[in-house]
Amino acid sequence: MNAQVMTMAPALRMSGVSKTYGTGAGTVHALRDVSIELRRGTFTAVMGPSGSGKSTFLHCAAGLDRPSGGQVLLGDVELSGMTESQLTVLRRERIGFIFQAYNLLSTLTVEQNITLPLRLAGKRVDRGMLTQVVRAVGLDERLNRLPSELSGGQQQRVAIARALVTKPDAVFADEPTGALDTRTARQVLELLRHVVTGMGQTVLMVTHDPVAASYADSVVFLADGQFAGELRRPTPEMIAERMTHLGDRRTA
Numbered sequence: 156m157n158a159q160v161m162t163m164a165p166a167l168r169m170s171g172v173s174k175t176y177g178t179g180a181g182t183v184h185a186l187r188d189v190s191i192e193l194r195r196g197t198f199t200a201v202m203g204p205s206g207s208g209k210s211t212f213l214h215c216a217a218g219l220d221r222p223s224g225g226q227v228l229l230g231d232v233e234l235s236g237m238t239e240s241q242l243t244v245l246r247r248e249r250i251g252f253i254f255q256a257y258n259l260l261s262t263l264t265v266e267q268n269i270t271l272p273l274r275l276a277g278k279r280v281d282r283g284m285l286t287q288v289v290r291a292v293g294l295d296e297r298l299n300r301l302p303s304e305l306s307g308g309q310q311q312r313v314a315i316a317r318a319l320v321t322k323p324d325a326v327f328a329d330e331p332t333g334a335l336d337t338r339t340a341r342q343v344l345e346l347l348r349h350v351v352t353g354m355g356q357t358v359l360m361v362t363h364d365p366v367a368a369s370y371a372d373s374v375v376f377l378a379d380g381q382f383a384g385e386l387r388r389p390t391p392e393m394i395a396e397r398m399t400h401l402g403d404r405r406t407a
Contacts, residue, residue: 169192
């Protein structure tokens with residue numbers, strides 16, 4: 156990682172973030188005083204047992220949900236004071252999303268799906284950036300195809316390109332390989348790894364798969380809405396072992 160990346164403000168900073176649902180006896184504490192800082196140009200995976208708060212964590216980090224307490228900063232922008240319309244603009248222009256279900260529009264071509272965030276924002280398409288992104292994901296020959304003419308892995312590549320084309324501060328991936336076979340999942344994970352290492356992008360990925368998480372620089376674990384440890388340079392075996400102990404902790 157170069158010195159410029161190291162000296163820039165973090166891509167994401169969460170400080171003392173909590174999220175509760177309901178009131179009184181029915182209160183659910185989805186997140187409890189969570190703090191994390193993601194440096195630019197890093198790949199972080201988030202794991203935990205079912206109900207540990209992974210989805211809530213991602214939604215709060217990406218401005219899809221408002222925390223009950225604490226601060227979320229994307230770059231130098233604090234999200235909690237923003238209106239819904241301001242958050243919509245921020246998500247469209249400064250955040251990239253990759254979902255398990257791809258979320259492509261079936262009537263649009265590959266190129267149109269990729270450039271949709273720019274067109275929604277009323278911005279001109281940077282052809283140079285589009286070419287770079289399309290080449291990075293290996294879709295040079297398929298720009299005029301419809302999603303129905305692509306495999307699942309190719310559709311996910313379109314989704315990754317769409318997430319990158321706005322040059323976002325961070326890319327949030329929610330189980331991006333959950334609907335893919337093992338071979339295709341590996342190709343998508345290698346692509347995400349390249350997005351970080353080769354393009355300097357920042358990726359935060361929620362996953363349940365130790366193999367998928369092993370492509371990240373680090374894995375952070377959640378249990379009962381709280382951080383429960385971190386692994387750097389993880390292997391699938393290390394991750395699986397840690398997850399076993401998290402399950403023990405949750406049911407103890």
